[in-house]
Amino acid sequence: MFSLSSKSFRRLAAIVFIGLTANLTTSVVAQDLLVADLNEKEVAITTDFNGADLLLFGTIDHELNDDVIIIVEGPPKNIAIRQKSRVSGIWINTESATLDTIPSFYQISSTRPLNVIASTKTLKELGLGLDNIPFDLIEGSSISGDDPQVWKAALIRNMENEGLWNENSDIKVRKKILFRSNIHLPANILPGEYHVRILHFRSGQLFNETYSLINVQKKGLSAQIYQFAHNYPPAYGMFAIIFAVFMGWGAARVFRR
Amino acid sequence: MYIYLPIAEISINIFLILGLGGMVGLLSGIFGVGGGFLMTPLLIFLGVPAPVAVGTEANQIVASSVSGVLAHWRRGNVDVKMGIILLSGGIVGSTIGVYIFALLREIGQIDLAIKLSFIVFLGIIGSLMLVESTRTILRSRRPGGKRRKLHQHNWLHGLPFKMRFRKSKLYISALLPFGVGLLVGILSAIMGVGGGFIMVPAMIYVLGMPTSVVVGTSLFQIIFVTANVTFLQSVQTQTVDVVLAGLLLIGGVIGAQFGTRIGAMLRGEQLRGLLALIVLAVCLKLVWDVVITPEDIFSLELLR
Numbered sequence: 001m002f003s004l005s006s007k008s009f010r011r012l013a014a015i016v017f018i019g020l021t022a023n024l025t026t027s028v029v030a031q032d033l034l035v036a037d038l039n040e041k042e043v044a045i046t047t048d049f050n051g052a053d054l055l056l057f058g059t060i061d062h063e064l065n066d067d068v069i070i071i072v073e074g075p076p077k078n079i080a081i082r083q084k085s086r087v088s089g090i091w092i093n094t095e096s097a098t099l100d101t102i103p104s105f106y107q108i109s110s111t112r113p114l115n116v117i118a119s120t121k122t123l124k125e126l127g128l129g130l131d132n133i134p135f136d137l138i139e140g141s142s143i144s145g146d147d148p149q150v151w152k153a154a155l156i157r158n159m160e161n162e163g164l165w166n167e168n169s170d171i172k173v174r175k176k177i178l179f180r181s182n183i184h185l186p187a188n189i190l191p192g193e194y195h196v197r198i199l200h201f202r203s204g205q206l207f208n209e210t211y212s213l214i215n216v217q218k219k220g221l222s223a224q225i226y227q228f229a230h231n232y233p234p235a236y237g238m239f240a241i242i243f244a245v246f247m248g249w250g251a252a253r254v255f256r257r
Numbered sequence: 258m259y260i261y262l263p264i265a266e267i268s269i270n271i272f273l274i275l276g277l278g279g280m281v282g283l284l285s286g287i288f289g290v291g292g293g294f295l296m297t298p299l300l301i302f303l304g305v306p307a308p309v310a311v312g313t314e315a316n317q318i319v320a321s322s323v324s325g326v327l328a329h330w331r332r333g334n335v336d337v338k339m340g341i342i343l344l345s346g347g348i349v350g351s352t353i354g355v356y357i358f359a360l361l362r363e364i365g366q367i368d369l370a371i372k373l374s375f376i377v378f379l380g381i382i383g384s385l386m387l388v389e390s391t392r393t394i395l396r397s398r399r400p401g402g403k404r405r406k407l408h409q410h411n412w413l414h415g416l417p418f419k420m421r422f423r424k425s426k427l428y429i430s431a432l433l434p435f436g437v438g439l440l441v442g443i444l445s446a447i448m449g450v451g452g453g454f455i456m457v458p459a460m461i462y463v464l465g466m467p468t469s470v471v472v473g474t475s476l477f478q479i480i481f482v483t484a485n486v487t488f489l490q491s492v493q494t495q496t497v498d499v500v501l502a503g504l505l506l507i508g509g510v511i512g513a514q515f516g517t518r519i520g521a522m523l524r525g526e527q528l529r530g531l532l533a534l535i536v537l538a539v540c541l542k543l544v545w546d547v548v549i550t551p552e553d554i555f556s557l558e559l560l561r
Contacts, residue, residue: 050259154555187268222263237491248323251510
């Protein structure tokens with residue numbers, strides 16, 4: 001028993017890896033070794049912000065039928081969804097519904113397509129995938145006539161086009177132990193807490209999970225302007241006018257020479 | 258190079274914004290209009306939320322009008338008395354307009370209302386100006402043509418509160434410019450424009466002002482009306498983005514300086530004919546937008 005089996009070697013390598021990584025969020029269950037971390041946990045929306053790309057990496061004890069699913073969910077918001085129809089030749093918003101607390105950002109990445117990893121029932125129970133995001137109307141709002149599925153499809157399509165919702169199977173597992181995934185936060189994300197769930201699936205069942213958090217905040221000049229505009233609206237309005245008059249006058253002077 | 262706009266909450270190419278400001282500023286300087294009738298739809302096309310485009314445009318027009326009016330002021334082309342009557346109507350009108358805007362936004366029809374207002378006003382004014390300027394150009398080419406009267410007399414000139422406007426060589430009821438200011442003020446707030454493209458023809462055809470003082474006086478009153486819209490939108494909807502406005506006006510004031518010089522070289526009727534063509538082009542584009550089948554009949558709005 002002096003030779004290390006390949007499996008225990010992998011475990012040893014994983015332990016060494018943990019030792020090298022700071023700020024770990026771990027939850028070890030049974031035989032599993034699911035560890036994950038992000039290269040950044042604070043995203044600052046500053047004046048030159050144009051989206052952010054984060055790297056999520058970690059280790060699992062990867063066996064033949066194992067999969068990793070990573071879900072990043074942004075701050076929930078109510079969303080108004082409107083349908084146009086043609087009224088005497090002109091396209092007008094005629095129907096509208098308001099959805100209750102929909103994630104303003106939702107990225108789900110996995111090692112294989114979701115429907116290959118688990119059954120439709122399991123995915124539904126755990127709320128995984130764009131199709132399984134809760135689609136609830138706020139009180140007093142209703143969808144008349146059309147099939148709600150048409151509206152749900154429209155919601156998913158529009159959020160995907162905005163780059164706010166995304167479903168992909170781009171997670172790569174290296175040497176049966178290391179996995180990594182890119183998280184792309186587009187420029188139009190909202191500030192707030194972004195919850196990251198890392199799920200380990202084994203033979204189609206949830207086997208282990210761990211969590212992480214990304215904090216997206218407005219910082220610097222852009223944050224100060226936003227605060228000023230929302231906390232002192234009349235003062236901000238006066239400032240905007242004085243600023244404009246001064247700029248206009250200054251420009252005219254510069255060009256008078 | 259990208260810049261994050263703090264109120265619009267989007268990231269946008271800084272040179273795109275500067276270029277857009279410069280181009281619209283050039284036209285604004287040539288024709289003496291705020292340029293909002295082009296800028297507002299273009300900003301919406303770039304992905305700026307419609308309410309932010311409207312609120313921010315008002316702020317930017319304050320600056321471009323201040324810059325533009327100074328050149329006219331030095332040449333004595335501002336009828337201050339007429340301007341004050343116009344702007345008092347404009348302030349009442351724009352205040353009403355901001356409230357109508359908020360109401361339309363609540364019921365989800367603001368985008369359509371903006372487009373339809375543009376179609377109606379750009380269509381009517383563009384056609385009228387085109388016809389009028391073409392006639393004038395044709396008449397001036399015919400030697401010995403009948404000389405036009407300064408302005409036509411009709412029932413509008415029978416209204417009370419008559420006032421003398423020396424610079425405009427007019428003796429008309431103060432209700433007339435007040436009413437014009439009021440109507441343009443309402444539209445100014447809803448459409449995110451200075452209203453110059455409506456005000457200039459209204460001053461020429463309704464009030465009968467001489468063309469030489471029209472542009473300067475229009476710019477003068479636009480400063481105050483758009484300042485009022487800027488203030489009210491800041492208080493009511495927090496949709497004034499000073500960073501976006503600042504970038505647009507840097508481009509805009511530079512463009513406007515060149516525009517004012519180009520405008521001084523062209524003749525009045527040519528100027529009006531050219532503006533009429535631009536106005537009609539924007540109008541047709543908007544008609545196209547509301548008539549063709551949209552790519553997606555569904556649209557979303559994130560509610561705060």
